[in-house]
Amino acid sequence: MASRIGELVFGCREPEVLARFWCEVLDFVVLGRESDGSVEIGARDGFGGSQPTIFFSIRDEPEPGKSRLHLDLNATDRDQDAELERLLAIGARFADIGQTGEESWHVLTDPEGNEFCLLKARINPVGAG
Template sequence: MACRITELVLDCADPQRLAGFWCEVLGYVELDREGPNIEIGPPGRGFGGPQPTLILSHSTDPRRGKLPLHLDVNPTDRDQDAELRRLLAAGARTADVGQRGGESWHVLADPEGNEPCLQ
């Protein structure tokens, strides 16, 4: 038996803001709130479902450079260009991490500067 990822925990300054952003991006809903920390996940599934939940964990520690892990997202019901427009409208912004221009993906930044890629 192998393990599977059940939760991803992201330290952040403003869990409420990031929960709203990532709920919009992923179609997730708020599942739980413990103090300032918020867990979001697929509606009707929650923790233990086939997709991992995301915990936005409040932290006042300053971020030290680029995170060693980033999320890749893929549109499920529209093409990449339409999804890019949707994510930018939701509060993402484009990010430059040294792309050369021929990539098939877009590097974005969430409201706290985390850098997901839109595949």
């Protein structure tokens, strides 16, 4: 037997803002909202389906220190440059973590400053052969 990632959890100040951003980035939908303002998003087949869900847990202040977790994204239906333009248009920002400029990926942040990378290689969308 093995374990499987069911959900990724982000502590954040504005769960609705991040949910909207990441739904747009990943073509996810809102799966649920908690009474405290937390929001869960995921693929249309829901929790336990084809992909882990992302749970935005409301926090007044981010936890101290830098998160050691970040997401690596691959475009599915366009090249890296076109996907980069799309991500920047919906609120992503460039992050400087000491890159040389020779990397094949881009380091970005979401609207609350969580880092993620856009990789060069394209991959098939979930469910595609």
